[in-house]
Amino acid sequence: MKSKTKKLYLYPLWLRIWHHVNAVLMIVLIATGLSMQYSNPDYPLIRFDLAVGWHNIAGVLLTISYFIFLLGVLFSSIGRYYVVKTEGLLTSFAKQLRYYLFGIFKGERSPFQVTEKQKFNPVQLITYNVIMHAITPITFITGWALIYPETIVLNVFGYSGIMLTSLAHSIAGFFISIFLIIHIYVITIGARPADNFKTIIYGYHEVHDPPKDTDEKNNKGQTEKPKNS
Numbered sequence: 001m002k003s004k005t006k007k008l009y010l011y012p013l014w015l016r017i018w019h020h021v022n023a024v025l026m027i028v029l030i031a032t033g034l035s036m037q038y039s040n041p042d043y044p045l046i047r048f049d050l051a052v053g054w055h056n057i058a059g060v061l062l063t064i065s066y067f068i069f070l071l072g073v074l075f076s077s078i079g080r081y082y083v084v085k086t087e088g089l090l091t092s093f094a095k096q097l098r099y100y101l102f103g104i105f106k107g108e109r110s111p112f113q114v115t116e117k118q119k120f121n122p123v124q125l126i127t128y129n130v131i132m133h134a135i136t137p138i139t140f141i142t143g144w145a146l147i148y149p150e151t152i153v154l155n156v157f158g159y160s161g162i163m164l165t166s167l168a169h170s171i172a173g174f175f176i177s178i179f180l181i182i183h184i185y186v187i188t189i190g191a192r193p194a195d196n197f198k199t200i201i202y203g204y205h206e207v208h209d210p211p212k213d214t215d216e217k218n219n220k221g222q223t224e225k226p227k228n229s
């Protein structure tokens with residue numbers, strides 16, 4: 001039987017441009033951050049003064065790009081995809097996680113179907129919210145504090161405020177690096193490995209042969225009614 005394919009336009013141009021700029025900036029930040037933190041100053045991965053300069057510039061640009069994203073989430077149609085409904089969330093999250101960890105290797109279908117109303121599966125929904133609304137802000141707020149160390153409280157319960165800020169900055173950067181590796185792996189899981197890459201380039205998500213039981217149940221814990229753009 002011939003498979004039916006439907007195209008959904010889920011990634012508006014501004015979001016795609018934001019995403020690519022954000023990805024490049026994050027990669028620059030990770031590379032320069034790792035070089036500053038771990039490489040031998042005598043044989044640095046990236047020359048230390050260059051790494052500091054690029055890291056600071058990318059950090060400033062990332063802050064600007066983050067607020068553009070936040071305005072988009074608050075005031076454009078993409079915001080509805082980030083709304084978390086708690087009802088049924090735990091079950092659908094566990095189902096999706098089980099699929100990523102086991103089901104996929106047994107050739108099962110994803111329990112979640114992308115629709116115009118619900119772009120993210122429960123695992124993506126939680127991960128994207130945590131990364132974009134917690135970890136990324138922690139990274140740039142602590143980054144700005146380290147650019148202006150005089151703003152940091154000197155002593156927090158006997159520990160150096162600068163040391164704690166820099167620790168929080170490194171931990172947040174570590175989480176973003178781990179997210180990036182998993183993110184790139186997960187997006188190769190589509191009908192074909194390149195499908196999701198095409199999606200973020202052209203904006204269209206292809207839905208192949210939606211199963212009949214496209215799962216109101218599994219999609220619970222996610223977005224509700226679309227609001228106007």
Ligand code: HEM
Pocket residue numbers: 011015019022023026027078081124128131132136176180183184187196197198199200
């Ligand atoms: C080389 C690096 C990257 C590649 C190839 C990549 C690829 C993709 C692809 C294909 C999608 C669409 C599929 C989906 O929604 O899951 C996507 C969405 C997304 N990516 Fe990435 N990504 C990269 C880096 C990043 C980084 C560094 C972040 C944030 C720290 C990020 C955050 C997101 C978010 C929040 C979305 C959902 C956007 C939305 O639809 O609202 N990505 N990415």
